Amino acid sequence: MATSEKQVMVVGIDEYDHSTYALQWTLDHLFANGPNPSFKLVLVHAKPTAASAVGIAGPGAADALPVVDSDLRKIAARVVEKAKEICTNKSVNDAAVEVVEGDPRNVLCDAVERHHASMLVVGSHGYGTIKRAVLGSVSDYCAHHAHCTVMIVKKPKIKH
Structure with missing residues (x-):
């Protein structure tokens, strides 16, 4: 049975260049002439x-939390504003934007489930094996756990 409902594409966004590149690449290649009639675009920032950002306990830690939370909110607002600006510059004005508190791995996989997304787009930091093993890779996690197609957009290496 054919349905006229658009498929959902979730794009993970954060404050790093790899995320900006992944969003721009997606818009350039899949939304080149403005909105894509096949996809509803949902931008998700984790x-x-x-408490997780401070990562400390003990005396004084609780005093730092409101300041850190305020900074995290400002970062989230900048991320969202930049993403909206990128979309507007590419004539995509109907993207939904969500800011969800939590670990990006879980937030993105949950967004896929919640929106019944058929595709998840994430950028790649380009970490080496050791750094990726220590920090954990959001893209690796999503590739294994998201219940949809996962596209990992890698920023090309700059040649000197």
Whole structure:
């Protein structure tokens, strides 16, 4: 049975260049002439919790949380504003934007489930094996756990 409902594409966004590149690449290649009639675009930013960002316990830690949370909110607002600006510059004005508190791995996989997305787009930091093993890769995690197609957009290496 054919349905006229658009498929959903979730794009993970954050404050790093790889994320900006992945969004721009997606818009350039899949939304080249403005909105894509096949996809509803949902941009998702995972805002860390203040406690996870501080990562400390003990006297004084609680005092830092409101300041850290305020900074995280400002970062999230900048991320969202930049993403909206990129979309507008590419004539995509109907993208939905969400800021969800939590670990990006879980936030993105949950967004895929919640929106019944058929595609998830994430950028790649380009970490080496050791750094990726220590920090954990959001793109690796999503590739294995998201219940949809996952496109990992890698920023080309700059040649000297």
